[in-house]
Amino acid sequence: MTDYVINTADPLDWPGMLCVLxxxxxxxxxxxxxxxxxxxxxFVARxxxxxxxxxxxxxxxxxAAKTTLLAVHPNYRGSPIGRQLQEQRMAAAKAAGAETLTTNCDLPAVINWYKRLFGYREVGNLPKLHSFGDPDIDRWTTLETDLMAWSGPRSA
Ligand SMILES: CC(C)(COP(=O)(O)OP(=O)(O)OC[C@H]1O[C@@H](n2cnc3c(N)ncnc32)[C@H](O)[C@@H]1OP(=O)(O)O)[C@@H](O)C(=O)NCCC(=O)NCCS
Known part of the structure; x- marks a missing residue:
């Protein structure tokens, strides 16, 4: 377990963000x-x-809101930085007025993670426009969760 804090991203974070992505x-x-x-x-976890x-x-x-990107450096996966980043963006989207949150995801294990922990359901799929995410998967599974039904972040 590593100590970290989650904050809104700063322009100076950009190189470190790209390394993780x-x-x-x-x-x-x-x-x-x-x-x-x-x-x-x-949001970034530092x-x-x-x-x-x-x-x-x-x-x-x-x-309505849509997630952009989510990634945790492989050295820190399972921390649970990913869960807390996801909860942070769900809370922020809800605070901004979103009632639904849409996410495009490619990896089956991560799709199941979204469904199991965050109430997502599959609503469709679409082709990738170019190599992005797993290069062996050429479609996005589109997921949607109801932010009004979400009870908020779990305790750490
Ligand atoms: C999806 C992702 C952000 C989750 O981040 P994370 O910090 O590992 O998240 P969590 O700590 O909540 O753990 C996720 C699950 O992986 C398991 N896990 C444990 N160790 C792990 C490890 N070394 N590597 C990967 N997963 C691990 C955890 O046990 C957890 O499962 P659980 O919910 O049954 O406990 C991360 O796996 C990732 O960056 N994946 C690649 C990019 C990606 O697919 N992004 C989403 C695109 S939509």
């Missing part, structure tokens, strides 16, 4: 899959060695 092939920004990241709705994880969202309508 690169470990999951999610660093192609700007690109058709991820034109840009709004730092004010992106530990003594730098950025350990990244997670964000964007509003897509007055009552």
């Amino acid at each position: 690169q470990t999951a092939n999610l660093h192609h920004i700007p690109s058709p899959e991820m034109p840009g990241l709004a730092l004010e709705t992106t 530990n003594g060695e730098g950025i350990a994880g990244v997670g964000g969202f964007k509003m897509t309508g007055p009552k």
Whole structure:
């Protein structure tokens, strides 16, 4: 277990964020899959060695939000930095007025993680525009969760 804090991302965090995203092939920004990241709705987990994880969202309508990217450096997975980044962005999206949160995900284990811990259900799928995430999976599974039914972060 490593000590870390989760904060809103700062422009100075960008190199460390890209290093973490690169470990999951999610660093192609700007690109058709991820034109840009709004730092004010992106969170980073910082530990003594730098950025350990990244997670964000964007509003897509007055009552709807979509996640942007989520990744934890492989050295720190299972910490639970990923769960807390996900809870942070769910709480922030809900506070911004979102009632639903949509997430595109490729890895079956992570899709199950979203369903099991955060109330997501599958609502569709779509082709990837280019290599992004797992290069062996060419479609996104689209997931959606009801933020109004979510009871909030679990204790650490
Ligand atoms: C999805 C991801 C962010 C989760 O981060 P995390 O910090 O490992 O999250 P958690 O600590 O909550 O653990 C997730 C699960 O993996 C398990 N796990 C434990 N050790 C692990 C390890 N070394 N590596 C991966 N998973 C591990 C945990 O036990 C946990 O399962 P549980 O809920 O049954 O306890 C991370 O796996 C990741 O960066 N994956 C690659 C990028 C990705 O798929 N992002 C999502 C795109 S939509």
